[in-house]
Amino acid sequence: MITPALVLSAFLFVIGAFGVLVRRNAIIIFLCIELMLNAVNLTFVALSRVVGIEGQLFVFFVMTVAAAEAAVGLAIIISIFRHYETVNVDNFNLLKW
Amino acid sequence: MLALVQEGAEAVAEAAFEPFLPGFILLLPFLGFLVNGALALASGKRAADVTRTGGEWTIPEADRPFTHTLPSLVGPGVLFAAFAVVIVNFLRMQGAGLEAPVVVTYWTWIETGTFEVAAGLQLDQLSMVMMLVVTGVGFLIHVFSVGYMKDDPGYSRYFAYLNLFVFFMLVLVSGASFPIMFVGWEGVGLCSYLLIGFWFKDREKADAGKKAFIVNRIGDFGFLIAMFLLYNTFHTLDFVPVFAGAPDALIYGGSMVTTVTLFLLLGATGKSAQVPLYVWLPDAMAGPTPVSALIHAATMVTAGVYMVARTSVLFALAPVGGLVVAGIGALTALFAATIALSQYDIKKVLAYSTVSQLGYMFLGVGVGAYTAGVFHLMTHAFFKALLFLGSGVVIHSMHHALHHTHKDWDSQDMRNMGGLRKHLPVTCVTMWVATLAISGIWPFAGFFSKDEIIWYAGAAAQGPHASWYMLFWVISLIAAMMTAFYMTRMMVMTFHGANRTGEAEQEHLHEAPPTMTVPLIVLAVLSFVGGWINVPEALGHSWIGMFGTLPMSEWLHHWLEPVVGMAVEIRAEHVGAFAESAPIGGGEVMWAGLSTLLALAVVVASVTVVRKWVILPAAESDEPAGGVRSLLYRKWYVDELYDRVIVRPVVAGSRFLWKVVDAGVVDGMVNAVGSLSRAFGFVGSMFQTGAVNTYAFILTAGVVLILWAVAL
Numbered sequence: 001m002i003t004p005a006l007v008l009s010a011f012l013f014v015i016g017a018f019g020v021l022v023r024r025n026a027i028i029i030f031l032c033i034e035l036m037l038n039a040v041n042l043t044f045v046a047l048s049r050v051v052g053i054e055g056q057l058f059v060f061f062v063m064t065v066a067a068a069e070a071a072v073g074l075a076i077i078i079s080i081f082r083h084y085e086t087v088n089v090d091n092f093n094l095l096k097w
Numbered sequence: 098m099l100a101l102v103q104e105g106a107e108a109v110a111e112a113a114f115e116p117f118l119p120g121f122i123l124l125l126p127f128l129g130f131l132v133n134g135a136l137a138l139a140s141g142k143r144a145a146d147v148t149r150t151g152g153e154w155t156i157p158e159a160d161r162p163f164t165h166t167l168p169s170l171v172g173p174g175v176l177f178a179a180f181a182v183v184i185v186n187f188l189r190m191q192g193a194g195l196e197a198p199v200v201v202t203y204w205t206w207i208e209t210g211t212f213e214v215a216a217g218l219q220l221d222q223l224s225m226v227m228m229l230v231v232t233g234v235g236f237l238i239h240v241f242s243v244g245y246m247k248d249d250p251g252y253s254r255y256f257a258y259l260n261l262f263v264f265f266m267l268v269l270v271s272g273a274s275f276p277i278m279f280v281g282w283e284g285v286g287l288c289s290y291l292l293i294g295f296w297f298k299d300r301e302k303a304d305a306g307k308k309a310f311i312v313n314r315i316g317d318f319g320f321l322i323a324m325f326l327l328y329n330t331f332h333t334l335d336f337v338p339v340f341a342g343a344p345d346a347l348i349y350g351g352s353m354v355t356t357v358t359l360f361l362l363l364g365a366t367g368k369s370a371q372v373p374l375y376v377w378l379p380d381a382m383a384g385p386t387p388v389s390a391l392i393h394a395a396t397m398v399t400a401g402v403y404m405v406a407r408t409s410v411l412f413a414l415a416p417v418g419g420l421v422v423a424g425i426g427a428l429t430a431l432f433a434a435t436i437a438l439s440q441y442d443i444k445k446v447l448a449y450s451t452v453s454q455l456g457y458m459f460l461g462v463g464v465g466a467y468t469a470g471v472f473h474l475m476t477h478a479f480f481k482a483l484l485f486l487g488s489g490v491v492i493h494s495m496h497h498a499l500h501h502t503h504k505d506w507d508s509q510d511m512r513n514m515g516g517l518r519k520h521l522p523v524t525c526v527t528m529w530v531a532t533l534a535i536s537g538i539w540p541f542a543g544f545f546s547k548d549e550i551i552w553y554a555g556a557a558a559q560g561p562h563a564s565w566y567m568l569f570w571v572i573s574l575i576a577a578m579m580t581a582f583y584m585t586r587m588m589v590m591t592f593h594g595a596n597r598t599g600e601a602e603q604e605h606l607h608e609a610p611p612t613m614t615v616p617l618i619v620l621a622v623l624s625f626v627g628g629w630i631n632v633p634e635a636l637g638h639s640w641i642g643m644f645g646t647l648p649m650s651e652w653l654h655h656w657l658e659p660v661v662g663m664a665v666e667i668r669a670e671h672v673g674a675f676a677e678s679a680p681i682g683g684g685e686v687m688w689a690g691l692s693t694l695l696a697l698a699v700v701v702a703s704v705t706v707v708r709k710w711v712i713l714p715a716a717e718s719d720e721p722a723g724g725v726r727s728l729l730y731r732k733w734y735v736d737e738l739y740d741r742v743i744v745r746p747v748v749a750g751s752r753f754l755w756k757v758v759d760a761g762v763v764d765g766m767v768n769a770v771g772s773l774s775r776a777f778g779f780v781g782s783m784f785q786t787g788a789v790n791t792y793a794f795i796l797t798a799g800v801v802l803i804l805w806a807v808a809l
Contacts, residue, residue, distance in 0.1 A: 020793050029789075093787030 005046035012039035026077050026087040030070075037066050114193035117185045119201050119218050122228060123267050125182070129175035129260035133168050137254035140164035158247070165252050172256035173239035176263060180232040187225050195221065196659050198337060200273045207276065211332060219273035219336055223660040226471060226653075227270035227403055230478045234395045235263050237616040241486050242387040244612035245493060255295060255385065262288035266396050270403060275324045275334040278404070282320065282368065285397045286313045292392060293384040302383040309377040316367015316374055323360035326353070340410045340663065347414050349671055358411050358418030361404065362425065369401025371459055372429045375452045376736060382444040386489030389444060394451045394485050395478040402458040402474050406467045409664035416672070419463050420562050423554070426459025427569035427576075432733070434579035438586070439729040441715065442509050443488045446587045450535065451481055453576060457550050460573055464566065465668045465675075466553035467661040468631070468654045473546035475653075476627045480531040480543060483620035487528035490521060490609045490617070491591060498598060498605035506598075510715040511587065516596035520606035523614045525592045527621035532588050534624040536581035536700055539641065539693045545628030547577065548689050555688070556675035567680055577692060581699035589707040597714045639686045 012035055019032030041059045048055030081087050140162065198221035207214040218224075239259065246255050265288060269281025286309075294306030324334060330346055330353065331339050347354040365371065370378035381393045392398070405412055405422060412419050430453045437449035454477050461470030494517075495508035506513050518525040534541035537548060551573045558566035596603055608614065631653040632642045658665075679688050712718075721727045728734070786792075 017797060021790060021797060024790075089789045092789065096782075096785040096787030 002046055002049060006043060009039045009042035009046065012036075012042065024088050024090055026080070026089055029089065030073055030077065034066065034070070037062060114190050114195045114199055114220070116199060116201055116220050117189060118182055119186065119220055119271075120203065122179050122182050122186075122232070123218070123264060123271070125175040125179040126260045126264040126267065129171050130257050130264060132171050133253050133257035133260055136164040136167055136171075137251070137257050140253055168253045168256040169243045169247070172260060173236060173243060175260060176232060176236040176239045179263075179267075180229075180236050183225070183228045183232050186220065187229060190220070190222070190225055191656075197221075198224075198273075198660075200335075200337060202273070212328070214274055214276045214334060216277065217273035217335075218271045220271065221660055222656050222658075223403070223406060223471065224271045226475065226657070228267060230475055231263060231266050231270060231396050234478050234482050234620075235266075235391060237619055238387050238391040238395070238482060238486065241390075241489070241613050241616040242385075244610050245387050245489055246385060249385075251295065255292075258288055258291045258295070259388070259391070262292065262392060262397070266400075269400055273336055275327065275336070275339075278407075279317075279320060279324065282364075282400065283317065285392070285400065286310060286317070286368070289313075289381065289392050289397060292388040293381045295384055295388070299383075305377075305380040305383040309381050312374050312377040313367045316364045319360040319363025319367070323357050323364065326357045326360065336407070340408075343410045343414060344663075344667060347411075349414050349667070350416055351414075354411055354415045355417050358408075358415040359421060361408060361411070362418065362422055365401030365404050365422075365459075366425060367401075368404075369398050369455050369459070370429075370452050371401070371425050371456065372432055375429060375433065376739060378452055379445055379448040379732075382442075382448050386444065386485060386492055389448070390482045390485030390489065393448070394481040398451065398455055399458065399474045399478070402455065402462055402470050405459070405462040406471050406661065409462070409467045409661045410667065412462070413465065413664035413667040416561060419465060420565060421463070423460050423463025423557070423569050424565065426456045426461070426463050427554075427572045428456070429453065430456030430460060430576040431572045431579075432456075434576045434583065435729055436732045437583040438579060439721065439726055441511050441730075442507075443491060443511050443514075443587060443591060444485075444509055446511075446583060447481070447484055447488055450484075450580065450583065453580065454481065454535065456576070457547060457573065460554055460569060461550035464550075464553050464557040464569075465665070465672075466550060467664060468657045469546065469549040469553055471657060472628075472631050472653050473543075473550055476534070476542035476546040476624070479620055479627045480534040480541075480624040483527060483531040483617060483624055484535070486613070486617055486620065487524045487531065490524045490613055491517060493609060493613075494521060494606050495598065497607070498602040501605040502599070502601045504599065504602060507715055511590040512712055512715040512718060513598055514591045514596075515594045515598070515712065516592070517606065518592040520603070521592070521608050523608055524617060527617040528592070529588060530621040531624050532584045533700070534628075535584055536696045537577055537693060538581075538696050538700065539689075540625075540628070540643070540647075542624050542626070542628035544689075544693055545631060548692055549631070549633070551577065551692065552679075552685055552688065553675060555679045556677075558680040559676040560672045563680075570680065574692065578695060578699050581696040582703045585700045585703040586707050589704055590712065593704075594708055594712070597712065633685070636686055636689070641686060641689055 016032045016034075016036035016039060019035070020029050023029055023032065041062055044055040044059050044062070046055075077087055080092070084091060198219050200217050200219050202215045202217035204216050205213060206216040239256075242255070242259065246252055249255065262285060265281045265284025267281070269278055269285060272278040272281055290306045290310040293309050294303045297303045297306070327339060328334055331342055333339065343354075367374045378393055378398065382389050384393075412422065433449045433452035433456060437446050437453060440446045440449065454473070458470045458473050458477070461467070461473055491514065492508050495514065499506050499508055530541065534543040537544045551570065554566060554570040554573050558564075558570050560566070598606065629647050631651055632647050633654075634651045636642055637647065638645050678684055683691075721730045731737075
């Protein structure tokens with residue numbers, strides 16, 4: 001019963017990671033990160049059947065943090081878009097030497 | 098009966114010497130320094146303004162601020178009080194018949210492991226004589242300074258330095274251990290530097306101060322090494338145990354004691370301006386003239402002689418050390434005298450004369466006649482202080498006369514003087530007394546002291562190293578005649594013949610005020626009678642002692658016996674007593690008569706010769722060109738020689754170390770390390786692309802790599 005859940009979350013995580021690496025649109029990258037977070041959430045919930053209630057507890061924390069992160073991340077993306085009129089991450093490489 | 102004897106012993110013990118407030122002797126001048134220093138700080142800005150605008154106070158004397166008038170009382174006042182305390186102690190010591198030195202300890206100064214130095218004063222006959230000279234002559238010079246320096250804006254600063262100097266000089270002569278003596282030794286060097294460069298706005302004067310300081314450092318290095326060696330042997334640096342233990346701990350003529358004495362001598366040659374370190378003293382004349390009198394003639398420069406007399410036990414144990422001291426002294430006496438023959442600056446003549454007379458003192462203590470050396474130190478303090486103060490009066494009045502008519506002439510050049518006898522009668526007479534004294538004419542003070550030194554040099558020429566001492570004896574006789582000549586030359590050029598200052602200037606040449614002439618008169622009296630305290634017992638009934646009318650007790654000799662007696666005993670044990678006749682026959686009376694007659698003949702002859710000279714004012718005469726006169730005028734080119742051989746190589750070497758080694762190698766290495774780090778940093782920074790995907794990719798790749806490694 002636990003294995004399909006773990007396999008599913010692994011698939012979701014890899015899709016998210018792959019999306020972060022290959023996509024250029026900041027919104028998409030952001031959504032992929034959310035996908036990775038939720039894949040991990042699924043793992044927590046699945047494993048809580050074996051390990052105990054702590055797994056489900058952690059999910060709440062992750063969701064809270066994800067909500068906060070979404071608020072801040074989207075705010076940044078919006079302000080970037082207002083400035084550059086694009087959200088393509090290839091244009092944003094100022095943070096270097 | 099037994100009880101009676103014990104009572105008698107106790108009675109003797111009760112009559113022992115009880116020091117009377119010895120700390121106050123030192124504390125009073127220091128207090129004067131604090132007060133005058135505070136006044137100097139208070140008047141600092143104002144005095145600096147005056148210096149900037151002209152250099153002399155134009156404010157009438159009555160309107161001057163108290164910061165400028167109070168030092169006239171404080172400066173000489175503390176010296177007088179200190180002198181009074183010294184006198185009380187001296188009388189008590191004389192009454193008690195002190196045998197062993199009294200050490201007064203105040204607190205522990207240094208305490209590290211087994212090394213311990215107490216802040217203590219040693220009161221014995223030698224330190225008492227020195228304290229009498231320092232405070233007595235010092236007081237007279239302070240009084241003179243009141244008249245000499247009163248128009249100087251730095252008046253309070255001057256007295257602060259002068260008081261501080263006296264304090265350190267007293268530390269030097271009364272310290273009970275080598276380190277305490279060294280504190281005074283360095284302190285007087287500091288004050289000497291401050292006072293030579295007193296008019297530091299003048300670059301040349303500031304440089305003279307630095308020269309004195311640096312040359313003295315070379316000597317101080319010798320003093321320090323000698324201290325380390327002594328500590329290594331005795332494990333203490335207090336005078337009493339060191340000198341008591343020296344005859345047992347050190348082998349007579351051994352390499353250890355010889356090394357120690359030679360290093361001590363190096364220290365003494367620096368402070369007492371002996372060959373080869375004498376070069377700073379003539380330049381030291383850049384300071385105010387009373388300073389030259391006090392520091393560079395009467396007291397500080399005699400510190401080396403005092404030190405040899407203090408450590409006489411060590412020098413008696415090292416015959417080679419004594420020989421070198423005597424040799425340096427004789428060489429200096431002759432060498433400086435030859436230079437003095439041809440100088441035109443009145444203070445330069447006196448400066449070289451001082452170096453020469455210090456050479457005599459070294460000769461005296463070198464041959465083992467410690468009393469004679471200290472005796473000459475004392476009489477020299479009287480007549481050389483007098484000569485310098487007298488030259489101060491001359492310079493003072495010349496300066497004012499030339500200042501009045503705005504004539505741009507050197508007020509110290511004797512070629513611009515002549516005939517000052519009419520204008521400065523008191524100065525002329527008192528300086529003649531000093532001249533006769535320094536020339537060694539009976540019955541002036543210098544005769545007794547100098548003749549004793551020459552006599553002992555001759556007596557030493559009949560023991561070990563006879564040929565060397567013979568040479569020194571002959572040199573000392575020749576230098577004595579030179580002394581008579583250059584001093585007479587100076588007097589005649591200054592005070593006699595026609596005046597060369599100029600018609601208009603002559604009206605403004607005035608005798609100094611009483612604050613300046615009274616010290617001259619007191620010193621003249623001392624220069625006359627000062628030698629009578631040590632008329633040899635054996636000669637008292639001859640003409641030397643005025644057929645028994647002078648006190649014949651040989652007072653100073655007996656007075657110093659407890660201090661130098663041990664050294665004399667050591668010498669007598671190993672070398673034997675001094676000979677009773679001169680190396681080529683004749684007794685002391687005959688030789689004394691011969692030398693005083695010769696000196697007198699030289700004085701008389703040079704008066705007649707110099708009076709006939711055609712002397713032109715400095716502006717109109719050329720410098721001596723070619724031949725011996727030029728060589729002597731240029732001081733044997735020693736300064737130039739030192740410049741070429743020592744100063745320039747040192748400067749060039751320092752420049753090499755600075756430009757090549759420091760700026761090139763050391764800084765280069767530091768810079769190379771910096772550049773290398775920058776280069777690595779630059780390469781590393783290339784990996785920072787700023788592209789989010791790259792970072793994400795590397796992050797993911799890293800995680801995968803780690804997981805793979807863990808899985809393996």
